[in-house]
Amino acid sequence: MESTESNGNGISHPYNSLIKMRGIWKTYQMGNEQLHALREVSFDVRRGEYLAIIGPSGSGKSTLMNLIGCLDTPTKGEYWINGEQVAKMSDDELARIRNKEIGFVFQTFNLLARATALHNVELPLIYAGIGSGERHDRAVDALSSVELGDRITHRPNELSGGQRQRVAIARALVNQPSILLADEPTGALDTHTSAEIMNLFEKLHADGNTIIVVTHEAEVAERAHRIITIRDGEIEKDEKIK
């Protein structure tokens, strides 16, 4: 079953794929010029994988990540998540995918400044329509799993950078998504705190989560089991390292 892993461009059997991208283009119109942020990108991600996407600045990593996370739509190409064709989805369906299938961790945390850690983590559950009792319990559990069970009433400005990113990770995980997406999650953190966050990702992967991390730091990428390198919007390399 695992045998398809080895083929050169990382395309596995379609029915095993959590994510399947085929011929994805993202083109920005800049005045008269066209800027191709992604060109003809195709790859698959299977459930339980730990994937790093690396590449120089401006190579299209974030653009790709936003497409995977359904925050943006491709100019051309096809994309399935969990067997569902994303390109054909209505706005409400995309919102549901973002809510239920995807947990996004941003470089700059993106927490609500006025809300407590607990309330920040509850946010996806509010939009999932989950009642307050269950919501509270699940948010507390998620915060405990990132070792912030004793900080639930703190606001972002009362937390360190690493703690804030852990709140963001708890928020990403609280609705039990299919994939955890992290775009430069350690970009705003010092080395020590970065290591802490990467350890957490390793633990989450061990618990069975599918993880995709965008980074330009080699140490971060090395923790993954597979690395996709992109350059000028194209996949340059796709290799399994563990």
Place this chain on the structure above:
Amino acid sequence: MASIPSFSLLWESFRLAAGSLRSNKLRTLLTLLGIIVGVTAVIAVVTIINGLDSTVADAFSAQGSTAFSVSKRPLVITSREDFIKFNKRKDVTESDAAAIDRLCDSCWRVGTAINGSSLVKFGDSRAENVSVRGLSLEMFAIENVTIQSGRLWTEQEGNSGRNVCVIGTDLIENLFEGRSPSRILGQEIRVDGVPYTVLAIAEPFGKVLGFSRDNFVYIPFESGQRMFGARDSITVHVQVIDSNVFETAKDEVRMIMRNRRKKTFADKDDGFSVESQDAFIGIYQNATSGIYFATIGVAVISLVVGGIVVMNIMLVSVTERTKEIGLRKAVGARQTDILLQFLIESVTVTMVGGAIGVFTGYGLAYLLSFVMGFPLLISASSALLGVTVSFIVGIASGSYPAWRASKLSPIDAMRNE
């Protein structure tokens, strides 16, 4: 599908709204101002006019519409042309009154009155602008004047035009420094310089809209004619026994009077004015409906201005919170969720303004009712009106900003710095 927003979501939106109201108090106050003014105006005027209506209804229903008057000029003259026209009319005289009394079958009581006002003195104390009326004895029955202490003049005293009078209770204070009735009756006061003996004190009528109706001296009609007769026409007052012959009696009187003035069908002007309380109520209703419309104008303008302010503040709020909107969308908020969030925020703002407006409106009405002396009638419907209006303003002014927010793409919104 969960297209119906959950309670949690509504609560979340409400919390957000309350939070953003609290976080910028000055802005909130400015935002609220237009709504507060608009709702205050509506509530105050509705409450005040309710109070006035009940006072006026009370004051007039005491006599009901069984009485009317015949006079040379109507009570209210609105133009100079009319004034000149009415002045050219013949005076209404005692013989007119006698004719009505003789010829009108539907009339029950016929009284005569001659009205003026003058300075009244007692010793060193003086009361200015006291209403002085010369009344025939029938007038006491027609106008329901009752005697509190003392006695009314007799028919004979009346006919011979004695210098006797009945005073209103205001004069007890204004002229006699509050002394007891026994020390007032029999005293001599000077009305326009002429001495009159106080025979009686009338039961008070009370106030209407802050105006006392007890600041008077009533003297016999014959004495009144002596005082004012050379200068003015008299008024004939007619009362019918039952209000269902009221119109018949008016028609009869009109016929009698027109005959006496030799008016033909071709003459448009009667040559006299027949008026009843309906006329006063009409005047009152005209005045209050004027106030109503003016207030509606003020209220509409301040609500529109308030709504525009709310809309602008909401647009600022959407811009300020672009990143937050993006984040909410990134974690699963649908367009309708964001739309609802901002609508709830604007409705919260306007409803808070409306609630404050309801209270300040009642406060204003209370103050005025206190000053002007009418009852404060707080109606739940006016509060409901205020709240409904502010709800509608909230929806109207929040729609566009909320729509803009809901249409933001999550990625563009989050990129915003």
